[in-house]
Amino acid sequence: MGRYIGPKCRLCRREGIKLMLKGARCESAKCAMEKQGRNAPPGPKSFRRGRGTEYSVRQREKQKVKRYYGVFEKQFMNYFHAAERLKGHTGALARTRARQWASG
Numbered sequence: 001m002g003r004y005i006g007p008k009c010r011l012c013r014r015e016g017i018k019l020m021l022k023g024a025r026c027e028s029a030k031c032a033m034e035k036q037g038r039n040a041p042p043g044p045k046s047f048r049r050g051r052g053t054e055y056s057v058r059q060r061e062k063q064k065v066k067r068y069y070g071v072f073e074k075q076f077m078n079y080f081h082a083a084e085r086l087k088g089h090t091g092a093l094a095r096t097r098a099r100q101w102a103s104g
């Protein structure tokens with residue numbers, strides 16, 4: 001299974017919240033989100049616009065969950081398909097699966 005190996009705090013900057021992907025380092029002043037001027041979204045300034053379309057808002061929300069648990073689209077969808085077959089709230093069950101995977 002693939003996994004993201006790039007700069008982690010870049011993901012926090014993109015989502016605009018601390019994803020705490022680096023653990024203790026993200027709690028310290030060393031985290032990019034704590035540094036002045038580095039807490040903005042990554043990339044050229046021209047891309048730093050507002051909320052964007054309805055689609056982009058939802059897409060960011062989805063990316064946020066995937067990045068938090070360190071999974072990509074394929075695996076994320078598998079969690080959902082598995083959760084769909086169970087009784088209950090599909091989204092909540094999928095997160096439970098993701099959490100189990102993330103914790104070992």
Ligand SMILES: [Zn+2]
Nearest residue numbers: 009012026031
């Ligand atoms: Zn960080």
